[in-house]
Amino acid sequence: MHLSRFPRVRLGHLPTPLEPLERLSKRLGGPRLWIKRDDCTGLAGGGNKTRKLEFLIADALREGADTIITQGATQSNHARQTAAAAAKFGLACHLLLEDRTGYTSADYRLNGNVLLDRLHGAALSERPAGADMNAEMAALAEALRGKDRKPYVIPGGGSNPVGALGYVNAAFELVAQANDRGLQIGHIVHATGSAGTQAGLVTGLVALNAAIPVLGVGVRAPKERQEQSVLDLATRTAHRLGLPGIVRREHVVANCDYVGQGYGLPTEGMIEAVSLFAETEGVLLDPVYSGKGAAGLIDLVRKGFFPANSDVVFVHTGGAVALAAYRAAFGQPDHL
Ligand SMILES: *Cc1c(COP(=O)(O)O)cnc(C)c1O
Numbered sequence: 001m002h003l004s005r006f007p008r009v010r011l012g013h014l015p016t017p018l019e020p021l022e023r024l025s026k027r028l029g030g031p032r033l034w035i036k037r038d039d040c041t042g043l044a045g046g047g048n049k050t051r052k053l054e055f056l057i058a059d060a061l062r063e064g065a066d067t068i069i070t071q072g073a074t075q076s077n078h079a080r081q082t083a084a085a086a087a088k089f090g091l092a093c094h095l096l097l098e099d100r101t102g103y104t105s106a107d108y109r110l111n112g113n114v115l116l117d118r119l120h121g122a123a124l125s126e127r128p129a130g131a132d133m134n135a136e137m138a139a140l141a142e143a144l145r146g147k148d149r150k151p152y153v154i155p156g157g158g159s160n161p162v163g164a165l166g167y168v169n170a171a172f173e174l175v176a177q178a179n180d181r182g183l184q185i186g187h188i189v190h191a192t193g194s195a196g197t198q199a200g201l202v203t204g205l206v207a208l209n210a211a212i213p214v215l216g217v218g219v220r221a222p223k224e225r226q227e228q229s230v231l232d233l234a235t236r237t238a239h240r241l242g243l244p245g246i247v248r249r250e251h252v253v254a255n256c257d258y259v260g261q262g263y264g265l266p267t268e269g270m271i272e273a274v275s276l277f278a279e280t281e282g283v284l285l286d287p288v289y290s291g292k293g294a295a296g297l298i299d300l301v302r303k304g305f306f307p308a309n310s311d312v313v314f315v316h317t318g319g320a321v322a323l324a325a326y327r328a329a330f331g332q333p334d335h336l
Pocket residue numbers: 047048049077078157159191192193194195196197198286289290317318319
């Protein structure tokens with residue numbers, strides 16, 4: 001597969017490490033667990049959006065854009081990484097932030113990703129929960145065009161066939177790492193939201209005929225809807241790669257049992273997962289995505305879902321910057 005055919009800028013510190021989780025594996029007593037450190041992509045706190053932005057920013061530059069517009073929740077990691085990428089390429093950046101949780105604490109509204117959005121020079125504006133964010137971005141783009149700007153709109157999560165190429169690339173990278181060390185991956189597990197990560201991974205793995213199943217752990221939508229959006233995007237991504245029809249329905253599997261009350265709302269499983277990774281491995285997960293993804297991983301290990309003598313790779317998609325915004329969820333005393 002010749003990904004160099006597609007315009008790409010360099011933003012990530014790649015390849016990201018693939019590391020064993022020895023203490024956590026021993027603690028849980030199931031399969032051998034590994035971690036693909038996409039929290040270490042290097043751009044402004046790292047995370048999975050950096051890989052997508054390598055292709056999205058290149059596409060924006062190819063179109064002659066001078067301004068990037070994107071959207072996400074208040075504590076969006078995608079918004080933060082987009083602001084950093086835009087800064088690096090001298091592009092203006094407008095972030096539309098949807099108040100999806102209704103949280104009013106200063107930590108949530110001003111710290112974590114929001115603090116970093118501002119440090120990267122992005123213009124922030126807020127929209128109420130349930131707003132049509134695509135329509136809001138289109139309206140802003142129209143207004144900016146009226147002022148002679150050249151906006152480029154990146155969808156939420158950077159999830160379209162351009163952004164998903166970043167995770168096709170990640171699939172190639174991960175399989176090469178496994179081949180190098182003679183590791184036979186039994187399963188890949190990661191948090192899935194706007195679907196670009198899973199769509200790219202699945203498409204890349206199928207293109208390689210790797211026969212490695214991917215399990216997306218949902219953070220928002222119910223299973224049926226999540227799987228449909230991953231399948232739709234994977235289908236379009238395969239088409240873009242010149243491999244139409246390679247991704248089939250059965251390649252796309254999501255487990256949406258770990259969402260809890262809703263997007264961005266803490267669960268007990270998430271709190272346990274964040275604490276367990278921090279205390280046994282020195283790895284920081286996040287409250288919205290990787291923490292819920294790892295909660296699913298841990299629960300499924302305990303239920304014997306993965307064969308005991310297999311190797312399971314958890315893709316750490318990043319997000320620890322948001323921990324500062326969720327201080328209250330961790331029930332800690334307000335003094336040292
Ligand atoms: C965006 C995000 C995800 C989900 O990735 P999608 O491509 O949107 O499905 C997972 N983890 C973190 C930390 C994220 O920021």
